[in-house]
Amino acid sequence: MSETKLIGNVSRRTILKGSAATTGAALIGGTFPMHFIKNAHAQTFRGDPGSAASVKLGFNVPQTGPYADEGADELRAYQLAVKHINGEGDGGMLNTIKPLELKGNGILGKKVEFVTGDTQTKSDAARASAKRMIEKDNVAMVTGGSSSGVAIAVQGLCQEMGVIFMAGLTHSNDTTGKDKKRYGFRHFFNAYMSGQAIAPVLLDEYGNERRAYHLTADYTWGWTQEESIKAATENIGWETVNTVRTPVGAGDFSQYITPVLNSGADVLILNHYGKDMVNSLTQAVQFGLRDKQVNGKNFEIVVPLYSRLMAQGAGEAAKGILGTTNWHWSLTDAGSQAFVKSFGQEYGFPPSQAAHTCYVQTLLYANACEMAGTFAPWEVIKQLEGFEFDGAGNGPTLYRAEDHQCFKDVLVVRGKENPQSNFDLLEVVKNVPRAQVEYPADMFGGELGPYQV
Amino acid sequence: MDAIFLQILNGLDKGGAYALIALGLTLVFGTLGVVNFAHGAIFMMGAFCAVTLEKLLTLSVKVKDESVTFFDAYKETPYLELWFGDTGTAIIDWSVPLSIILAIPVMLLIGIVMERSLIRYFYKRPHAEQILVTFGLAIVLQELVKATFGANPIPQGAPDIVSGSAAVGAIFGLGEAVVYPWWRLIYLAFSLVTIGLVFSFLHFTTYGMVVRAGMADRETVELLGINIERRFTIVFGIAAVVAGLAGVMYTPVLPPDYHLGMDFLVLSFVVVVVGGMGSLPGAVAAGFLLGILQSFSSMTEVKDIFPGIDQIIIYLVAVVILLTRPRGLLGRRGVMES
Secondary structure, eight states: OHHHHHHHHOOHHHHHHHHHHHHHHHHHHTOSOOTTSTTTTSOOOTTOOTTOSEEEEEEEEOOSSTTHHHHHHHHHHHHHHHHHHTTOTTOGGGGTOBSOOOOSSOBTTBEEEEEEEEOTTOHHHHHHHHHHHHHTSOOSEEEEOSOHHHHHHHHHHHHHHTOEEEEOSOOOGGGGTTTOOTTEEEOSOOHHHHHHHHHHHHHHHHOSOOEEEEEEESSHHHHHHHHHHHHHHHHTTOEEEEEEEEOTTOOOOHHHHHHHHTSOOSEEEEEOOTHHHHHHHHHHHHTTGGGOEETTEEOEEEEEEOOHHHHHHHGGGGTTOEEEESOOTTOOSHHHHHHHHHHHHHHSSOOOHHHHHHHHHHHHHHHHHHHHTSOOHHHHHHHHTTOEEBOSSSSSEEEOTTTOBEEOOEEEEEEOSSOSSTTOOEEEEEEEOHHHHOOOTTTTOOOOOOSOO | OHHHHHHHHHHHHHHHHHHHHHHHHHHHHHHHOOOOTTHHHHHHHHHHHHHHHHHHHTOEEEEEOTTOOSSOOEEEEEHHHHHHTHHHHHHHHTHHHHHHHHHHHHHHHHHHHHHHHTGGGGTTSOHHHHHHHHHHHHHHHHHHHHHHHOSSOOOOOOOGGGSSEEOHHHHTTOOTTOOEEHHHHHHHHHHHHHHHHHHHHHHHSHHHHHHHHHHHOHHHHHHTTOOHHHHHHHHHHHHHHHHHHHHHHHTTTSOOOTTHHHHHHHHHHHHHHHHOTTOHHHHHHHHHHHHHHHHHHTSHHHHHHSTTHHHHHHHHHHHHHHHHOTTOTTOOTTTTOO
């Protein structure tokens, strides 16, 4: 009777308490099957396509503003990369990059789709656009570029949100230096490499007794380029007369150029890019700098970071000017040829260096996912870190694990005096081997941060 | 001394551009009472008149470069060179000055169409609405230009004969290193002549006198039976021509792109405000003053003492002048004060 009573007194609350205690004990013991927790063995991450048939990538490029043309070219390259990854078109560099696990059936069997955003070449707009892609569109990776300020801002956001950022055109040492991030990767070269590549050519062409005057765009990229080029040229015996910072988008640089005339300098180094470079170079030539004789030598102008689009903008003024680029469409290796062919047939003109780096970055990310067998960013990161490959247009290339910077050959180019065609604006003076532009991973400081955020 | 001389020239040159744009702005404001934020875009459209003419003059026969197989690379020879030889080359070389002939009717037309089709509906609306609609118009115009010509700057060369530098140092007894580009000197002279012509038109012609009377007291002039509105429309057109020609002549100095107008617009408004809203001599004086101050503040010697001063000097001066003379340098009582 008493036993019956006992059973009869067991309330629903008592049973719940009991089962909760049992579950808790089992969980602590770690022996209880956890079949009631969804995806219990997989850690969740942003951009996970889950069981969807497609995966989305976010292309965040300047579609308006001063770099809109470059942004448009980057977007063309991204679209071409998506085509090739999905098995459409002629495959481009899928046929030349080695090793490569991409099979032309998307990434891990999922078709690649993409969303685009407009950075407006402004850090805040770029971050807002990247955030929208990550939160609303659930992209697995963000990529894009054309300004180091923007790249560093977006890279920081991607680290916070745990989404991989494959940088497009960004040349500041800081991107993979003091501002490097575990989730950020750069294929493009940097200012230090430009300095190391161009200095021996400058020595050959202009000698070791030169006095240089720097005009520098007043933001992260300009500062690091000035620092790198100054160090490299002083290394070959040049003296630095002055370094002057100019506001970005100054338009008229005359008030900065006239002091050069009386400075005793015989070389002007323009640490400017895009529209600023077009304007400052054009105006420097108008002020007769290239016709000048100083210290018994011809006055020279150097543009450390060059591009075909900029040479086009500067027109006549760009002829004979030395600089460096990451890549040029006239390269004859199999990878470059395959890419130029695909791009040329698709769009009717050759790709820019910005297009090249964006295309390669997309393929490298896709390949790393294939190698990892998952989209989980920390696994993909591990595949990219230390990845060595060839056939992407710059010779054997290493994605250095310690700072996520690619190391490869760099081109020294010159504005062509007698172009054979409308795209034939730069000639490659020297293909500088990778060994000459390498540097210790800790040289620019910075911390990569954690794999999982 | 050499450096100071060069910076004065730079300042005058910059000031010339500011004054020309500000002149048109203040003219429109003084006559129509419209705050025209599309004025910078008109300057840009002028620059693109030069680009358009150059593109027309260099229409070319294209010979395909057979060594390039993946896309159509071609070498271009302009028809003008093929047909007229050296004369053709010379015409192309002079395309920027020749653009003036094209720009005058085109800009006048653009100005009149803009005023008749849009601006006139905003005469009696608040200034805030005028700013919104003209700013919107500016964006539309620059996007149209971007869609047509792309976002990259398009270089325009000055004629060969004036593409080098003048040895101004030798003329003024300064060092030999003191040189200044011929085209910038021409631009300065062009600004002074244009400013002189606009003033002469307003002061020494009956038409100009009526316009000035209309600016001072519109109602009375209308009561006298004069169709002042039509004259103001013409004034809007003239302001567009002045800004347009300033744009044409500026192209060899700064390769134009679609954003050129916006780069100048804000500065020009500061010039107008510093000079005094509605005051033509004020706009010209403030244009040159701010141009020279901006040049001097960029000198290394000055920047060493006040880092970054070159980027804020114009706004700093504007603040000081507005604090001490709230109506600007030569502003009139009652303008924008109702």
